[in-house]
Amino acid sequence: MSEHVRVAIVGGGPAGLAAAAALAGRVDGTVLVLEREAAPGGIARHSAHSGYGIRDLHRVLSGPSYADRLAGRAAAAGAVLETEAMVTGWAGDRALEVTSPRGRRTVSADAIVLATGARERPRPARGIPGDRPAGVYTTGQLQQLVHLHHRAVGRRAVVVGAELVSWSAVLTLRAAGCRTVLLTTELPRPELRLPLRPVRTRTRVAAIHGHGRVSTVELEDLRTGRRERVECDTVVLTGDWIPDHELARAAGLALDPATLGPRVDAALRTSRPGVFAAGNLLHPVDTADVAALDGRHVAAAVLRHLAGAGRPASAGVELVAEPPLHWVAPQLIHPGGPPPARDRLLLWTTEHRRLPRVTATQDGRRLGSRRLPWPAAPGRVFRVPYALVRPADPNGGPVHLTLGS
Template structure:
C-alpha cells in the first residue's frame, strides 16, 4: 500500500475509497472531478472536505501518470483554463464513470446498447438472443446490490415463461435518452410485457439539477412530465 493517493472521481464510492485508504495508512491527497462540483451528495462532500480533510479539484482531469516502476505523481489539467499542475502521489485510485460487467454478453454476440454498453433489453430483461436474459449491473452501469437482487427476482418469472414455451417477441418501441441524460434502461417497450423491475425506468444524467423535470415525447407529442423532489447529479442513477 502506498502512502499518498489521488482519487479520480467525486462519487459516493470515491469518499468510501478515501476512508478505506486512511484506514490502511495511506493519505488521500486529492479528489479529482471533471464536473463543477463533486458528484456525491452534498453532505458527503462536506464531510470529505472537513472531516477527512481531502481537497477536491473540480472541472479537472488527470492527463498523465508520472513514474517508472512506481507512480511518483500525476499531472492534472483544468478543463476550462487548460492550466496544468503536478500532484505528488504514489497511488492513483480510479472510482468513476462506470461500465457494465458485459464481457460475457459481448463475447456471445449479444446486441449491446451503445449508451449503457450493456445488453439491449426490454422490460422483461430479454436480450437479443432468445433464452438469454440480463439483470443487475450487467444491464447498465453501477447500481446498489439490493436493486440488482430485485432485478433477479423480477426476471425469474420471465425465465419461467420462456421455459414454458412462450415465443420471443419481435416488435417493440425503442426508448432513447436525450441530453442531458446519457442513457435509459431498459430500452425496449412492448405491449403485453411487464412493467420494468420495481416499476421504474433508470436514467443517468451528465448535468446537475436541483429540481429535475423530465419530459417524455413521442412523435412530437408530450406523453408526460414529472418533477422530482430529489436532485439529479452525474454518478447517480435515477428511477
C-alpha cells in the first residue's frame, strides 16, 4: 500500500506540530504528521509542571496543556495527525516506510521534515558499573511512569545532574511522594541554581548497588578520589542528551560529529534535497518552545522548496566551534540568505563564562566580536546573535567561533 502527501513530518512533538500548523492550509495537499506515541505532544505530554509556551505562545502552561494546545493548532490548520505510526525506514529519497496498527505502507512526499527530537542516555550508555537493580530511570522514563501510568516510585532518590531537566525530575519525584536526598554533577558548579540542597559538584556516580531494588549509590569526589555510599531506593539519570537520529542516519544524511544530529544550514535544509530537520534532533537539547519556533522557521524553507526554489548554488560557509565551545547549530550559513531562527546561533559550551566574549573570524579576518550580557554555561544552550557572522565572505573559508572571558 502506498500514499502520497505534500509534506510528511516525522515526529509529533513541539517542532513537528508547530511546522504542521504553519504549513497546513498554505500548501496544496496533505500535511501528514507521523507520531509513534499514542498521542501527539512529545516530552511535554508527560511533564506535568508549568513553564511551557513562554517564547512561542507567550503564556505559561503545564506540559500537557502545552502539548494539547500545539496539537489543537495543527489539527485546526488542517494537518492530519496520525499516532501510533512508526517510521521504520526509507523507500526512496523522499519516501518513508510506515508501520502502525492499521498495517504497513509507504508514504512518499514532496517534502519531509524530520522532527524526531532527542532522548537522555540510559544507564548502559553511560557505563555506570555495579548491580542491575530496579529503580533506575531517565527523566523521561520517570515522567511516563508517574504522569502517564500513575505508578509509584521509591521514597528516597538521588538525581544525577543539576540542570533544568534535573529540576523537572525533582518535581516529578515530589508529585510521586519521593524525596530527593541529593543531586550530583561532575561539573564545578550546578548548571542551574536550583531551590534545593544539597547539590554535590565535581562528583561522579562510581556504581549503583542493590539486589532487587536500588539500595545505595556510590559517589566519587573527582578532586580527592574519596568514595562514599548514599542510601536511596531510586536513581534518576538526567541530561546527557543524544538526538533520535536513527532515521537521519538510515537516510545517509550528513551528520554533525559534535551534535550527532543532521548538518543543516540556516534554513534547516539537510544534505538531501527536499528533506529538512528541526528541533532537538539538531541541537540536543533546548526548551520545548525553542523547538516549536524551529518548526515555524522550517516551514518557510519548505514552502520555498514546494514553490520550486532550488538549493543555493554554493555549498555554504561552514561554522566551526572552537573549544571550550563544543558545537554550533546550524553548521552552514549562506551569507545574504535567510538567517537562522530568531536570528540566533545556538552553541554548547563545556566551561562557564559569566560575561562571555564571542569572536568570529574567517581566513584570519575578524568578522566581529561581542561581549554578551548573559552567561555561557554547561548544561544549557548558549545563544549568540547571528549578526556576528553576517559579514562572512560567501566565497571564503570556515568561520571560527571562539569564547573568551
